[in-house]
Amino acid sequence: MKAVRYVALAIVGLIILAIAAVAVAVAVIDPNTYKPQIEKAVESSTNLELILAGDIGWSFIPLGLELNDVEATLEDERLVRLDQLVAQLSFWSLVTMSPRVDTFLLNGLDANLSVDEDGNGNWTRIMPEGEAKPEQEETAPEETADQSTGEAEPLNFNVESVEISNARVHYEDKGTGQAFTLEDFTLNASEITLGSSFPLSVAFRFATNQPQLEVDGDISARLAANEALNEFGVSDLKATFDMSGEPLGGESVRAELAGSLEANLENETATLSGFTASLADFTLNTDLSVNGFGDQPKLEGSLSIDEFSLKALLAALGQPAIETEDPEVMKAIAFSTNIGGPAGTVELSDLAITLDDTTFKGSASYGFTNSAIGLKLNGDAINADRYLPPASDEEKAANQEQEQPQDSSSGSSPAEEGELLPLETLHSLALDINLGLGELIVSNLTINEINSAITARDGLLKVEDFSGQLYYGSFDSTVTLDARTDNPQWTVTKDIKDVQTLPLLADLADVDMLSGGANMAVNVKTTGNRISDLRSNAKGEINFNLAEGEFTRMNLTRMACQGIALANQEQLGSSGWGTSTPFNDMKGTLRIDGNTLNNTNLVAALAGMRLEGDGTVDLAASELDYEIGLRIVGEIHRDEACRVTEYVEDVVIPVECRGDYTEDPAGLCSFDGSRFRDTLKTIAANAAKAKAREKVDEAKAKAEEKVSEKLQEKLGEEGEQVKDALKGLFK
8 A cells, every 4th residue: 555655646746846847947948039940940841931020928827828920921922920829728627637728819810812823722832842741550540440439438628718809811813803801800709618508709891802792790699519519509699791792783781690599410400499580671580490301301380571672672782673563562572381291391381471462371382302392372362463564665666666567678587486384394393283362453354263273293284273253254274284295285275154355355455346245165285385386386266156245346237238328329328327236146166277267157146137257367467357248137227228128138248357456456347349249249130030020020910900801891790709819819
């Protein structure tokens, strides 16, 4: 036992002697006397020139080193400079085998990094060329392997204070001209210990020249990490960034972050609590937990965006304004939802989107493994026309020029037409969408009670139910897009019932030439992925019927009376004609062949007439070419010149409708004088037949009279009875 005691005393004595020796050395030796040797050692082993202009100091308790006014140059250019560096360790923490940094202070750091035209950084020239890197010992991997088999001991890390102030780093790429500067950088942290939180504050100014941008940042928070370094936390985060420069159009804007974050790398969990992010008047709020960092995460929480003005946000960011027909739209936008769902799927419930005076509510989902998107959304009412860009003076002038005949010799060619849909995206698209809207105004049309169901799987997209109420009627349509090949196939069917054409055309194109409840059945197929291809490849038909209606700005009765008056060789009166033509049961079939619609069975019942016609509509040229016949079947007007005689009964008065239907639809139709020759022939034939009948009737009357006279002479009173019988015989 005495031997053990002596050994222990000897060890303690040696430690005391070592401490005393260190204390004496620190007290007696002046490190400044070794500055020339230190500078020479650096210069001999590197390409740097070290200048120790300030004092070097060290201390015993705490054990530390202090450098002042240090500069290192590389090829006569300053690489790095610092005003002061202080590093101190707690001496007694070394004695107790629990190292603790007492103070680390770095003040006035100034570093200059650059890359030349060949892409070589100046820091790569610090070491002399050709110097071999020290070879690693072959046993190192084995030692590492041996160490990895054991359990890692917790890291014991303690720092009393860290302070970095007035630091600057400048970087320049001479090949591209790109440069940035981090300056006025400060960092303060204290009582840094693993397993508990500690305060941290950072401030800086960042500037870059391509593009010209400046950012002033100020961050404060409490940080925490466990001893195994697999669990981290940030609390009481408050960060502000004041930005200005070219990307912001010369404007200044502030961004802010606040909240708390916890992450466990071992359990693969993370939590955001009370987190907010704001940019100008845009503010995002969330409380979110994530379980699993792989491809099957489970999310739970909430997300919201406070009401903001998109136009004000763009103005604050110096971005071009969004011009809209109504300047008051896009000034009240908000979003909120709850987040949940099983692992691998994000489900948004209680989803609410506000766009000005329109509200959408519903739910949504997204699958991480198959990128499947589900959406169920219902809105109250929206006027889409308010969000359209207003027509500029140049656009109005261009539209007027388009209405004028174009000179084919001008040499101008249309812009190249692009693909309508991204086929590769459609191949992998998985959609299940149900949309509803109480009222939609688009192109000045009002559509109510809209419902739509959209599905997409493996390149096959279907709009299985697109229906709604339209101008006192209804519509129901389906669309199928088969994009599984490079030449997509489209199928469109649509049923329209009792849609009132007068208000529809008035709102759509400011046209008031036709009224009546329209019924239509559309069945069209086409192929292609360009608008021009879809039009030219279209095949199908449109069956239409208007039970009761009126041509509101077209008097077909007057056109028919013009022909009748010519046949009667009389002049029509100038008043009492009106400007419209009522009709019943107008129907027909339009056969679609590319850009051409063919109609061979147009019929309608008019007052005293039957409308019959055929023609074509050229959609590419916006022109129609119709030949219409007004068959006279009864009295059509009280004008004496338009009286229907036996000569004109059942004849056809020709009308032609030709021209650009986008200009003046009411002026397209007129009396067809060229075809009226055929009508005159029919009238002449009818007149000849009538005269022949008159002559036959006259001959019959004369024969009857002669026979009656002769019989009366012979038979006396009985002859009157026979005469009456003969009248019936000659009729």
